[in-house]
Amino acid sequence: MTLTDIAIQNLRRRKGKTTFLVLTFVLVISITVALNTLAKSMHDDLQKSLTQYGANVVITPKSEHFTLSYGGLSVPGVNYEVKQLNYDSLARIKSNPDLAVSGIAPKIIGSVTGAKKRYLIIGVDFPNELKMKPWWQINGRQPGDQEVIIGSGIASKENLGIGSTLALNHQNYPIVGIMEETGGSEDNGVFTNFSTSRALTGIDSWSMIELNTAQPNKTAAYLSELLPEAKVAEISQLVQGAKESVDRFSNFSLITSIVLGVIGVLIVFVTTYGNINDRVAELGILQAIGFRRRHIYSILIREIVLVSLSGGVLGYLSGELTPILLGPIAFQKTVSFQFNPLIALTAISASLLVGIVSIFLARRAISLNPLEALSYI
């Protein structure tokens, strides 16, 4: 028999108290890790989106918007006085050397009637577009005149592949490539060059121009003056709302974690203190038969280490798994399992620290001399 055996036997035979303590650790660690994992995942997604956008300035035609309000409740209204981004606006941007534009990708976007439904047509200049969007992976080749590429969603839903044709405006267009799944609206788009998209949609202006520039702030301000018919937006501004939501959720997670942590620490302290005080006589017996005080500390520390370590590990694992299970339901968000050594180490170390400190809070009971301790019988 070793001191560890004594610790394990005590935990085994006091199942109720042991389970309660382990569950306290599991719950506190689990909720804290889950909230932080979700907050980190949301923050990472936002960061990823920002860095993935090849473009950092987006130019669209300006329009006036009329919002309908019913008793203070606003509902989507109508756009009117929709301006056009003429083809010469591209030339005006390109001809200005002060803008430091490193990438420019205009688009013609419209919809066209197909055999069974309407399709989103996106006319792009593929060499420029692919520089801005390196995540666009095309199986096949880039389309020439009267040729198209389709998104993976259309390909799978309509069982189309390279070599098939797509009927648009009562004319068949050969499919020369399929864009791999991006998770975005591209998956349901039909891509072609400018001349074909212009012919298909009848749109004779740019629907949108994406820019990549070293100084998005300054560029956006300058372009707003240069192109009075355009609405110029920085992408960082577009995601400002999302960033504020993520920041609010991060703050909520932090505050909840702190409150839960304090409650958890108090529960562990009070429970451990009570458990040790209940065992004063038992500790007196051990001292009477020759156990040194350090042997007794050693048994109690082994017990709490076993409890807090298992609670910490289970809590961490459950905290990482909870967002995976609940993310899609509660946040409409897919979270993948990622072992985060820093969070794991922090969670488990915090459990161990709280557990060990709780033993020392009960040192008065442990420090009683054997006769005093036995008098608790």
Added chain:
Amino acid sequence: MSLIKVCEVTKTYKGGDGVVEALKAINLEIAEGEFLALMGPSGSGKSTLLSVLGGLNPPTSGKLIIDDIDVYALAPERLADFRHEYVGFVFQQYQLIPYLTALENVMLPLAITSRPGKEQQEMAHTVLEKVGLGSKALRLPNQLSGGEQNRVAIARAIVNKPAIIFADEPTGSLDSKTATELLELFQVLNRDGLTIIMVTHNKENLAWVSRAVYIRDGILAPAPQES
């Protein structure tokens, strides 16, 4: 030759009514191999003297010498080692650890030795057989009768082969048959060379001991006259 020498031992407590003198300048010598009964009425100081002799309760003044060791001059950790090496206790309420089996309770004093687990088990089994509980080694204390728990407590006290056994009213809560069996067991252990010091108030137990010491109001006293 004296194994235990008690020199001018005094023990005082601070109580509600001021200072209480539980032991008053006690002098006593106990030879190796004695089976000694400490007798006296309730509150006479016999349990206090036993706890002082067992290294559990430092005297207010005076010395306790066991095997030429000034027991209370030892540092607390060395005092614990001394108890482990020299002393075995049998408490009135047995004081078994409730979550350990009989075998594990007996193995407790061996848990802080460097003996391997198998050797510990063999030693514990041997003493459990000696006290007649070999077949109940895996039972928890609450699955044993009072007499059986007492035997486990004795097995735990002797497993580490101490020089002295201190027993505080070991027959106090037993029926007469079980008490007799226990005293017979003590006598066997005493014949094997163990020094046994037992607190008792039962005069019938005197038939089993080699010497009785009476204590009254904290001082050693002559044996009371039979009326």
